[in-house]
Amino acid sequence: MSFLSEYLDAKRAVVEKALDAFLPPAGEPPARLHEAMRYSVFSGGKRLRPILALAAFELAGGEGDGAIAPACALELVHTYSLIHDDLPAMDDDDTRRGRPTNHRVFGEATAILAGDALLTLAFGIAAADERLAPDRRAAVIRELAEANGSLGMAGGQEADLEAEGAAPGLDAIEFIHVRKTALPLAAALRVGALAAGAGRADLDALTVFGRSVGLAFQIVDDLLDVTGTAEEMGKAVGKDLARGKMTYPGVVGVEESRRRAGELVDRAVGALERFGPRSRPLAEIAAYVAERRS
Amino acid sequence: MSFLSEYLDAKRAVVEKALDAFLPPAGEPPARLHEAMRYSVFSGGKRLRPILALAAFELAGGEGDGAIAPACALELVHTYSLIHDDLPAMDDDDTRRGRPTNHRVFGEATAILAGDALLTLAFGIAAADERLAPDRRAAVIRELAEANGSLGMAGGQEADLEAEGAAPGLDAIEFIHVRKTALPLAAALRVGALAAGAGRADLDALTVFGRSVGLAFQIVDDLLDVTGTAEEMGKAVGKDLARGKMTYPGVVGVEESRRRAGELVDRAVGALERFGPRSRPLAEIAAYVAERRS
Numbered sequence: 001m002s003f004l005s006e007y008l009d010a011k012r013a014v015v016e017k018a019l020d021a022f023l024p025p026a027g028e029p030p031a032r033l034h035e036a037m038r039y040s041v042f043s044g045g046k047r048l049r050p051i052l053a054l055a056a057f058e059l060a061g062g063e064g065d066g067a068i069a070p071a072c073a074l075e076l077v078h079t080y081s082l083i084h085d086d087l088p089a090m091d092d093d094d095t096r097r098g099r100p101t102n103h104r105v106f107g108e109a110t111a112i113l114a115g116d117a118l119l120t121l122a123f124g125i126a127a128a129d130e131r132l133a134p135d136r137r138a139a140v141i142r143e144l145a146e147a148n149g150s151l152g153m154a155g156g157q158e159a160d161l162e163a164e165g166a167a168p169g170l171d172a173i174e175f176i177h178v179r180k181t182a183l184p185l186a187a188a189l190r191v192g193a194l195a196a197g198a199g200r201a202d203l204d205a206l207t208v209f210g211r212s213v214g215l216a217f218q219i220v221d222d223l224l225d226v227t228g229t230a231e232e233m234g235k236a237v238g239k240d241l242a243r244g245k246m247t248y249p250g251v252v253g254v255e256e257s258r259r260r261a262g263e264l265v266d267r268a269v270g271a272l273e274r275f276g277p278r279s280r281p282l283a284e285i286a287a288y289v290a291e292r293r294s
Numbered sequence: 295m296s297f298l299s300e301y302l303d304a305k306r307a308v309v310e311k312a313l314d315a316f317l318p319p320a321g322e323p324p325a326r327l328h329e330a331m332r333y334s335v336f337s338g339g340k341r342l343r344p345i346l347a348l349a350a351f352e353l354a355g356g357e358g359d360g361a362i363a364p365a366c367a368l369e370l371v372h373t374y375s376l377i378h379d380d381l382p383a384m385d386d387d388d389t390r391r392g393r394p395t396n397h398r399v400f401g402e403a404t405a406i407l408a409g410d411a412l413l414t415l416a417f418g419i420a421a422a423d424e425r426l427a428p429d430r431r432a433a434v435i436r437e438l439a440e441a442n443g444s445l446g447m448a449g450g451q452e453a454d455l456e457a458e459g460a461a462p463g464l465d466a467i468e469f470i471h472v473r474k475t476a477l478p479l480a481a482a483l484r485v486g487a488l489a490a491g492a493g494r495a496d497l498d499a500l501t502v503f504g505r506s507v508g509l510a511f512q513i514v515d516d517l518l519d520v521t522g523t524a525e526e527m528g529k530a531v532g533k534d535l536a537r538g539k540m541t542y543p544g545v546v547g548v549e550e551s552r553r554r555a556g557e558l559v560d561r562a563v564g565a566l567e568r569f570g571p572r573s574r575p576l577a578e579i580a581a582y583v584a585e586r587r588s
Contacts, residue, residue: 143423
């Protein structure tokens with residue numbers, strides 16, 4: 001097994017176990033809601049965000065398990081956003097990671113509530129977990145909220161919906177991608193760094209890394225919608241094009257999109273220089289994001 | 295003007311001003327989302343929850359403006375819950391406080407995102423506002439999350455939806471009312487007390503007060519749906535009955551419901567004894583809740 005696979009597997013195991021402990025048991029009333037929450041949290045996600053947080057925590061000198069709750073909070077926020085984005089009123093998706101979407105299984109009302117409850121739980125565990133000092137908990141929650149609210153991810157989703165069918169422009173696409181993907185992904189790194197009490201220079205470097213990887217991730221996502229197969233992706237492909245969504249390859253072409261993704265990954269890896277060889281996991285994750293097939 | 299009116303007006307003015315400062319400007323992109331958020335936050339709400347928090351803060355010995363952000367966070371959470379509860383997949387309401395509901399004006403997608411963004415902003419301002427010490431911010435956020443997540447308000451809404459059309463039972467109604475109303479309202483008092491660094495005895499007394507007033511509030515709400523007019527309420531009435539929702543008067547009758555509401559208010563006022571005459575605002579609010587006509 002490669003260095004990266006081993007690293008990801010080890011971190012993923014920690015995250016899976018912690019997520020299970022943070023979520024109320026499936027039988028806890030109202031059982032249907034807790035079943036719906038667990039259905040989407042445990043659906044084969046890569047756990048990229050929590051792993052990035054744990055890696056940043058270590059790189060910024062963090063010790064112990066103070067970053068576990070913040071890392072899980074990131075995954076819960078990510079899961080809530082997927083459930084709500086898939087709703088009929090939003091992207092209207094029937095499958096996600098090869099399985100029926102939450103609202104297709106539990107109905108729209110429960111899916112909305114499952115998303116709401118996961119978002120609420122994310123902040124709850126970040127606030128309550130005593131393995132981290134209270135001032136760092138507050139810093140983590142602030143970061144989570146700012147990256148995912150109306151000036152972050154939720155605002156990006158709104159802009160994305162408004163832009164459907166509109167004439168594509170690179171500015172509009174970047175407005176959306178920065179908010180929907182780059183800020184939330186940078187937040188994963190920043191949350192880990194803040195949990196470690198990182199200084200300004202480390203925080204800035206990890207922010208550059210996160211934003212660059214986030215933008216690259218989104219460009220590759222757009223590319224996969226054009227060039228991937230449904231089997232590889234576990235969801236319908238070609239949907240962006242069909243619904244007139246603005247995408248990177250749609251505006252600048254496949255080749256130029258690939259070039260930009262590569263450039264962003266180089267920039268991300270460059271930002272890690274100050275950390276020396278200890279940054280290998282993050283550097284390899286950046287390369288993996290650009291080369292992934294699903 | 296009565297003592298209570300003056301008290302409520304003074305506190306409400308503080309809350310309105312702070313809410314305006316915490317919310318991004320209406321013109322901030324994506325403008326439509328920020329417009330939707332402001333539409334529901336500034337729609338003539340009574341600001342009961344933030345006022346309860348500010349009153350509890352003072353009663354528990356809090357000084358200065360450390361409770362302002364927590365109080366506003368409570369109102370943002372309340373507003374998010376109204377927007378989502380009104381959605382077609384949930385209670386499907388067309389009017390709220392005499393105006394079209396959020397999704398009737400902005401569409402379902404934006405309404406979902408406006409709710410999501412308000413919930414996120416609530417935690418963000420509670421985490422970021424430096425007028426409160428970080429450990430108290432963490433305690434406030436934990437309380438907010440626990441009262442409003444799947445074991446609190448969101449769970450109550452799920453149970454409420456599941457119970458529609460089912461044979462009514464008092465246990466089921468109380469499961470719903472405790473989670474949908476009593477816990478979130480008690481959280482308003484607890485958030486104020488936690489912001490003041492209240493000791494256990496004060497916190498317990500304010501919790502009893504909050505839960506009792508919350509249950510009374512919900513019983514009166516059910517009663518108003520039976521006995522109120524649409525004009526007084528600013529929303530459709532008789533809807534609970536029409537959709538087969540379980541209500542207090544539906545199960546135990548109007549008279550017994552009134553008796554229980556009165557009993558709960560007595561219990562609430564009794565819990566304030568330890569605070570002496572300084573508890574007058576809260577005592578009068580409890581009486582007002584039981585006697586309100588809308």
